[in-house]
Amino acid sequence: MVLQVIVDTNFLMVPASFKVDIFKELDRVLESKYELLVPQPVIRELERLRSQGSPRERAAANVALELSKRMKIVPAEGKTDDVILQLAEQKEALVATNDSVLRRKLRKRGIPVIFLRERSHLMIDGLRG
Numbered sequence: 001m002v003l004q005v006i007v008d009t010n011f012l013m014v015p016a017s018f019k020v021d022i023f024k025e026l027d028r029v030l031e032s033k034y035e036l037l038v039p040q041p042v043i044r045e046l047e048r049l050r051s052q053g054s055p056r057e058r059a060a061a062n063v064a065l066e067l068s069k070r071m072k073i074v075p076a077e078g079k080t081d082d083v084i085l086q087l088a089e090q091k092e093a094l095v096a097t098n099d100s101v102l103r104r105k106l107r108k109r110g111i112p113v114i115f116l117r118e119r120s121h122l123m124i125d126g127l128r129g
Helices: 014-018 022-030 040-052 055-068 080-091 100-108
Strands: 003-007 034-039 072-074 094-096 113-117 121-125
Touching: 003 022, 003 080, 014 055, 022 034, 022 113, 022 121, 034 040, 034 080, 040 055, 040 072, 040 080, 080 094, 080 100, 100 113
Parallel strands: 003 034, 003 094, 034 072, 094 113
Antiparallel strands: 113 121
């Protein structure tokens, strides 16, 4: 079975911000085949950060956009968090995010969340074996 993992903006910026290899970490925590999905609003957010963010945000957004080329872009319209919640429920997917508000909403709906712990490694909250 291939797990689907929806990634959000701040998760894609982890490699540049914290020097964490998200692919190696996802391999470690998921221990199964997975497909990374990037909703279109996440790409738009990254493009906006690349052109209008602080120098650090611009650099991280640039790396994130490069990484996103290795993932499946999912066409969608709407607010980023709403789109992520909707897609996660539709596809029964996990969500990779460090956004605490979004994490709480996802966990309330029983959606497993992958997040960065101690700025060094990924953890999963809510995955049932």
